[in-house]
Amino acid sequence: MDAYKATLEYLYARLPMFTKVGASAYKTDLHNTVSLLELLNNPQHTFKTIHVAGTNGKGSCSHMLAAIFQQAGYKTGLYTSPHLLDFRERIRINGQVVSEDFVISFTDQMRPHIETIQPSFFELTVAMAFRYFQQEAVDIAIIETGLGGRLDSTNVITPELSLITNISYDHKNILGDTLPQIAGEKAGIIKAGVPVVISETQSETQDVFINTAAALQAPIHFADQEWMADGSNITQTHLELTLLNTRQQQMQHIRLDLNGQYQEKNVMGVLSSVKILQQKGWHITAEHITTALAHVKKLTGLRGRWDIIQQHPLTVMDVGHNEAGIREVMEQLHHVNYQQLHIVVGFVKDKEVEKVLPLFPTTAHYYFCKAQIPRAMDEVALAEMATASGLQGRPYASVQAAFQAAKQHAQPDDMILICGSFFIVAEVM
Template sequence: MNYEATVAYLYDQLPMFSRVGQKAYKANLHNTIALCDYLGNPHQKIRTIHIAGTNGKGSTSHMLAAILQAAGFKTGLYTSPHIKDFRERIRINGQMIPQQQVVDFVSKTMDISSNIQPSFFELTVAMAFDYFAHEAVDIAVIETGLGGLLDSTNVITPILSIITNIGYDHQNILGDTLPEIATQKAGIIKPNIPVVIGKAIAETAPIFLQTATNNNAPISFATDHFNTIEAINNNGYLSVTIKQKNNLKNLNYKLGLTGLYQTENICTVLQAVEILNGIDFNIEEQHIQQGVRDVKLMTGLRGRWDVLSEQPLIIADVAHNKDGITQVLQQLQQQYPHKKVHFVLGFVKDKDVAGVLALFPKNGQYYFTNAHIPRALPANELATIANQAGLAGEVFDDVNIAIDTAKQRLNNDAIIMVCGSFFVIAELNIL
């Protein structure tokens, strides 16, 4: 098979959660273990950092990878989902896995795949491990796909585990309460392996503390060590001042990721760097400065408060649950309090769409759309749910037509905000 046929096989022949939802999710690690065993257990040949969380795990993964690159480490990065190109999921020093490597991997695993019928995610996780081991990376940053305990990535024994935060998402799989969801995420905590918690609340902190105690795992909460005291958008960067609590020192950074929610993620990253330096890494302040500033250039991350156009102002963000959307709406209000916002929205079927829509302002201009995947919520159904929440707008089958329509209606003090789904963002022509 050539590369195009190989990717078509991955998408069409293997169950893919992002396209079909829960029926692609397998609540065990059997297939991943079988694949890794078949490949000679490549995950045991590399050092890894494991990152879970409801929101922020992608940004945290990319910032940490960029810092490690800046410090001179050959750094693997596995994340999901991708936005434009399947190969975004698997990178070394920011460079996507070569097409031929994808073809060769699928070819050499065709027999076992026919036998055990892995999901898309199970096979791509094994592909990442195999590629990172083959290329002898110094360290690989591995982001979970969904949950933690039963996530396919959870076959690794990392040198550090990170859990960014806990919020409501994928309740149909992870549980209906925050403690239930936290229990699943805490499944990445391993015996004697340090774990950093980015943000814990009263409902979730006891879960992390107890799991860490049970595993004799040193645990630290980023908020006990670092606190952002100022954040200002300035010339395409987010300038942040962070108080380092143990020595009352202020640290100043320019973040290439300009969403205000990154003020939480940067504190998590800083605490992770402290732990890594306590192991055997030598990450200096200049490496942190470079990594957080140039993260988009170094790792290719897109879709996080992504300014796609200045005239008119068009922003895209992959926020898709209550916590993520709340942060986007807060930043719009804080940064552009007097501008009218034209919202281009699309969601997938298995989200709490009604609960998310209840957060949006009634005076916004709305354009309801959908991605072209089976899991997408049809735009007309989205419009019906939105109308019940008091939001009025029009229906578009293509996000690009929705944006073009919004552009025709803008005045000088208006913004187009695109959010609600990775998969709607993926179909943007201007990304």
């Protein structure tokens, strides 16, 4: 076995990983992260950052911001999670993943401390990212929270700006079971005097953000109050948007290579953020923005957001996995022409599957499956719940078996959608 594989096996075996085991891997304080970073002389204070939280859209927004800074000529770090194919996707500079050698050497250096501090997988990964960004002397790093905000391991930075995308139900067992409670956790990334952009005004949560920002004297901006969508057009490859800046009465035409309709709200958050960053002295032109947004995937390597992998039958992967995310994916189906819809779907156990299943169309053929992780929901149990919601289909023991069956049954004019969790999409890829 090569050294990189051996290192990953050590990390996966040694450290509790939320994506695999769930809530038991989530730490309710920042103690371990702080200890790890102190051993490294606090690399997180040596470069500028932008902090991004939210229930849905934080990954897309992080990649859009990274693309814009890259296009503007800045050496740009990007930290996101989870990964789809290779662990190294979590840590990138200018779209390039961290080297295998760095992952190996960093893990070797930290091994004695891993034994004493006993961090989670995510805690160690955050420390690894910050150390790498310091070593490579990035100009700025876009940092996506893992889960929540207030107690997230990434919440040890003082960013140039905080961006919070949207708030919906996810990880209730950890973040709380009301939207204001969840918003309170996400609002934990707001820092004293640091501007914060909220992508979406939501009546249940806006006071939480307004009050938190006021207490910290952080200037607050609601992006959807600064921008108004004045028409959109979805093509196979792009989302074309015309946005009106309500303050300056300026029109902005955006051609985004992430063509989910749901990206409209994300783009508003990104544009409001960039406006503030320009005022802070970052040299970003209108041309940098439009060019970057048209080439986000190429610049940053983003995958899995309404990701078209084949034309006949039209085959699309989307990592939407909670109630709000699935709702957006189902809305997007209205923009597509197909004869018959085939859906390959699986979930993890801690999602509220009974809330999500009624959002799916009863006219589709279903291929219920289970990702190869302990947290995955049993495919037979899922099929039974789906039948109770009026969805017709069969269970398959693996994602690959389900995908193969969908491909066999689909005609050239049909559509195959793969969704439900990051892990289902990852195994198809």
